[in-house]
Amino acid sequence: MKWLHRFLALCALTFSSLPALAFTEADLLPVDQAFALSARADGRDGIELQWKIADGYYLYRHRIAVAPVGEGFAPGPLTLPEGHKKHDEFFGNVETYRGQLRAVLAGQADPATRSVTLEVRYQGCADAGVCYPPQKRRIEVKLPPGELTSAAPPSGLPRAPALPGAGPGLPGLPGSGMEALPLPAEQAFAFEAIVGDGNTLLLRFTPAPGYYLYRDRTSLALEGSKDIATGMPRWPQGRSHHDEHFGDVVVYFDQAEVTLPLLRRQTAPANITLVATFQGCQTDGICYPPMTRRVKLALPAGKVTPPEQASAAPLPIQPLSGNARPVPSTKTPVYPDASAENDNRSVPPPQRQNLLWVLIAALAGGLVLNLMPCVLPILSLKVLGLAHSGESRARARSHALWYSLGVLVSFTAIGALVIGLRAAGQAAGWGFQLQQPWFVAMLAYLMFAIGLSLSGLFTLGGSGGLGQSLAARNGPVGDFFTGVLACVVASPCIAPFMGTALAYAFAAPALPAMLVFVVLGLGLALPFLLIGFVPSLARRLPSPGPWMETLKQVLAFPMYLTAIWLLWVLGKQRGVDALALVLVGATLLALGLWWFERSRWRSHRLGLGLSSAMLVLALLPVWGVTRLAPPRAAAAEAGEVAYSAQLLDRLRADNRVVFVNMTADWCVTCKANERHVLGSGEFRDTLRRVDAVYMTGDWTNEDPAISAFLKQHQAVGVPLYVVYGPGAPPTVLPTVLTQAIVEDALLRAAR
Structure with a gap:
C-alpha cells in the first residue's frame, strides 16, 4: 500500500499548492492594509505600538525595530510578546505574529517634549508565498502632559539617511504620522x-x-x-x-x-x-x-x-x-x-577546437553506438549472418559496403537537415527529432515491430528468420536499408560523450560540420566493415548453431523495453490519450503482421490484402497523436523554480547563486543524473549551504526560450548544466555529473 500512500500524499501536496499557483502580485494587499500600524502613549515612560495583521499574513519578530527620531525621548528596550515558533526557509528558526501584535518601547521623555516621532522597521509575508521588502515608517505619537525627570538617551538604532529635501512625511500630510498608501x-x-x-x-x-x-x-x-x-x-x-x-x-x-x-x-x-x-x-x-x-x-x-x-x-x-x-x-x-x-557578454566564447581531435571523438562515439540496446540486436544478427553465410569474400565485402552506405547516407541527411535549420535561423540541437510526437510514435512502432520479428511472430524476408533476412539473403537493397534502420534506431541512444563532436558540428561551417556527421556514421558502420573485409575477424566469431535462435529471441526484449520508454516519452509530450492511441495502434500493428505472416505462407491473397489494410490502419493513431495538444505544464518540484530568462536575470542581479538544469524526458543521460546526483539529499544540502536557487528547464517539447539558452551557451542539446555566481562568468558542467563535480561548482560560485 506504499504506492497508495504516496499517491494520496502527492494529491494533497498538489491541492495545497493550488492557491499559491493561482496567486499573483495583483492579489497582494497593500502593505499598510496587510500590516496596519498605530501607536499611542498612555504615559510619558513608554509608547505602545500595535499592528493589525490581515488574515493570511504574518510578521517576523526579528525584523522589527523601533527608535526615536531626534532628541527629547530616551528609549529603553522594546518589549515584544512571544511569537509562534517555526523554521523558516529563509531565516532559519524564527518567531512570527498573526492577527495582532502589541509592542511597548520603554523610555523617558524630557519635560518639554510634547510628541515623539518614531522610526519603525518591520517585514512580513503572505501565506501564498510572497514576501514584502523590509518596511520603514515614521509615526508621530502625542505624549500626555507631565513633569518627569529627563534622562540622557542611550544609544539606539541609527537614523536612516533621508533623501535631500525630503521631510518626515509626504508633502500635504503634515503631522499625519503615516505616509499615504503607495500608488500602483x-x-x-x-x-x-x-x-x-x-x-x-x-x-x-x-x-x-x-x-x-x-x-x-x-x-x-x-x-x-x-x-x-x-x-x-x-x-x-x-x-x-x-x-x-x-x-x-x-x-x-x-x-x-x-x-x-x-x-x-x-x-x-x-x-x-x-x-x-x-x-x-x-x-x-x-x-x-x-x-x-x-x-x-x-x-x-x-x-x-x-x-x-x-x-x-x-x-x-x-x-x-x-x-x-x-x-x-x-x-x-x-x-x-x-x-x-540575455547578457551574452557573460558567456565564455567557444573554444577553438582541432578538427582532427573532433573527428576522432566522432569516430569513437559512432563505435560506442553499436553497443546501445537499440542497435546491438540488429548489428549482432547482421554480423553473425554475414560471418556464417558461406558466401565468397567479394559478396561479404559487398554486404558490408551496402550496409555502410545506408548508414553514411542517413547521417549525411541528418547533417544536411541540421545545417539547413541553422541557415534558416532556427535553433536546432541534437534531440530535436525526439521533440516531434509523430516521430516518437513511429519509432515506438519500429522498435515494437523489430521485437516481434526477433520473437518469431513474423519474418522480414524469406525463410530463415530475421537474422538470415538481415544478412546475406536480402541483397544490396536489404543491406542498404538495414544501415538506414541502424541509424534510425540509434537516434534515441546517442552516448553522452559524443557531445564534443556534435557541439562542433552544430556550430562549425557547413563543410566541417558535414564531415563530422559522416565520421559519426563511419564509426557506426565500422564493426560491420571490419567483419566484411577482414576474414580472420569473422573466423573468431562463435560457430553457428541452435544458440543463434535463442540469442535472436533474447535480443527482442531490449527492443520491447525501448518501445516502452518511447511510449513513456510520448505520454509526457501529449498526455495519456496519446499513450492509449499508440497502444491501440501497436495492437493493430501486431495483428496485421501476424495475419500477413500466416497469409504469406499459405498464399492467401485476400488475407494479404486485408492484413496490409490493417497495417495502414495502424498508422491512424499516429495522425491522431499529432492532433493532441501538449498537457498542462507540471508544477515545479519542491525546492525548484521553472526556467525563465527574466527570473534568471533578476536572480543574477541579486547576486544569487543559481544552478540551471536543462533537461528532457527523452534524455537518458538527464534522467540518470537527476536520479543519482540532482535528486540526492547531498545535492539539496549543498544548495542550502550556499543559498542557491535550483532552476530547471524542460525541453521535452519544443521551447524557443530553452533553445535560445542552449544556443547562448553553445550547447548541442540537453543535458546542459550551468552554474551562476556573483561577479563571475557562468560555469558549464560536464554532461555526466558526480556529486563532487556539482558541489565544487556551487562552492566556487558562492565565493
Whole structure:
C-alpha cells in the first residue's frame, strides 16, 4: 500500500499548492492594509505600538525595530510578546505574529517634549508565498502632559539617511504620522517611448510627486529584430544621493527624458518592442520591486551604425544589496515578469577546437553506438549472418559496403537537415527529432515491430528468420536499408560523450560540420566493415548453431523495453490519450503482421490484402497523436523554480547563486543524473549551504526560450548544466555529473 500512500500524499501536496499557483502580485494587499500600524502613549515612560495583521499574513519578530527620531525621548528596550515558533526557509528558526501584535518601547521623555516621532522597521509575508521588502515608517505619537525627570538617551538604532529635501512625511500630510498608501506601480512611475528617427528613441520616465527613480537600476533591451540593438542611453543630470541599500546613486524626482541611440546592422524599417526594466521608491516609504514595461514601436528606415560606435552597450542592472534584496526561492518572486535580454557578454566564447581531435571523438562515439540496446540486436544478427553465410569474400565485402552506405547516407541527411535549420535561423540541437510526437510514435512502432520479428511472430524476408533476412539473403537493397534502420534506431541512444563532436558540428561551417556527421556514421558502420573485409575477424566469431535462435529471441526484449520508454516519452509530450492511441495502434500493428505472416505462407491473397489494410490502419493513431495538444505544464518540484530568462536575470542581479538544469524526458543521460546526483539529499544540502536557487528547464517539447539558452551557451542539446555566481562568468558542467563535480561548482560560485 506504499504506492497508495504516496499517491494520496502527492494529491494533497498538489491541492495545497493550488492557491499559491493561482496567486499573483495583483492579489497582494497593500502593505499598510496587510500590516496596519498605530501607536499611542498612555504615559510619558513608554509608547505602545500595535499592528493589525490581515488574515493570511504574518510578521517576523526579528525584523522589527523601533527608535526615536531626534532628541527629547530616551528609549529603553522594546518589549515584544512571544511569537509562534517555526523554521523558516529563509531565516532559519524564527518567531512570527498573526492577527495582532502589541509592542511597548520603554523610555523617558524630557519635560518639554510634547510628541515623539518614531522610526519603525518591520517585514512580513503572505501565506501564498510572497514576501514584502523590509518596511520603514515614521509615526508621530502625542505624549500626555507631565513633569518627569529627563534622562540622557542611550544609544539606539541609527537614523536612516533621508533623501535631500525630503521631510518626515509626504508633502500635504503634515503631522499625519503615516505616509499615504503607495500608488500602483503604473501610476507611481509612468513610462513612454517615442520614435525619434530610425536611429534614436526618446524615453520619458515620469515619477509621481513624492516618488523617485534610480538611474542605475535601469536596463533597456529590444525584441523583434536581431539586427537592431540598444546603445548607451544619454541621461539628463540627476540628483546625487547616498542610498542605504545601493550606496552612492543618482535619482530623479521629476520627469527625465532619455535619448536612446540604436545600433543597426541593416537599414530597413522594423517592428520592435522596447523592454525597459527599472526601479524606484516612495519618499520615506516603500521601495518598489523592479518593474518591466514593454512598448511596441514601428521603427522607420535608418542608417547602419559605424563599426567604431557599435561597441556601445546599454547600462547593466546593478546588483541589489543589503535589506533591499527580494526573497527569492520556491516562493513567488515579488517582482513582475520581465524579459531583459540575455547578457551574452557573460558567456565564455567557444573554444577553438582541432578538427582532427573532433573527428576522432566522432569516430569513437559512432563505435560506442553499436553497443546501445537499440542497435546491438540488429548489428549482432547482421554480423553473425554475414560471418556464417558461406558466401565468397567479394559478396561479404559487398554486404558490408551496402550496409555502410545506408548508414553514411542517413547521417549525411541528418547533417544536411541540421545545417539547413541553422541557415534558416532556427535553433536546432541534437534531440530535436525526439521533440516531434509523430516521430516518437513511429519509432515506438519500429522498435515494437523489430521485437516481434526477433520473437518469431513474423519474418522480414524469406525463410530463415530475421537474422538470415538481415544478412546475406536480402541483397544490396536489404543491406542498404538495414544501415538506414541502424541509424534510425540509434537516434534515441546517442552516448553522452559524443557531445564534443556534435557541439562542433552544430556550430562549425557547413563543410566541417558535414564531415563530422559522416565520421559519426563511419564509426557506426565500422564493426560491420571490419567483419566484411577482414576474414580472420569473422573466423573468431562463435560457430553457428541452435544458440543463434535463442540469442535472436533474447535480443527482442531490449527492443520491447525501448518501445516502452518511447511510449513513456510520448505520454509526457501529449498526455495519456496519446499513450492509449499508440497502444491501440501497436495492437493493430501486431495483428496485421501476424495475419500477413500466416497469409504469406499459405498464399492467401485476400488475407494479404486485408492484413496490409490493417497495417495502414495502424498508422491512424499516429495522425491522431499529432492532433493532441501538449498537457498542462507540471508544477515545479519542491525546492525548484521553472526556467525563465527574466527570473534568471533578476536572480543574477541579486547576486544569487543559481544552478540551471536543462533537461528532457527523452534524455537518458538527464534522467540518470537527476536520479543519482540532482535528486540526492547531498545535492539539496549543498544548495542550502550556499543559498542557491535550483532552476530547471524542460525541453521535452519544443521551447524557443530553452533553445535560445542552449544556443547562448553553445550547447548541442540537453543535458546542459550551468552554474551562476556573483561577479563571475557562468560555469558549464560536464554532461555526466558526480556529486563532487556539482558541489565544487556551487562552492566556487558562492565565493
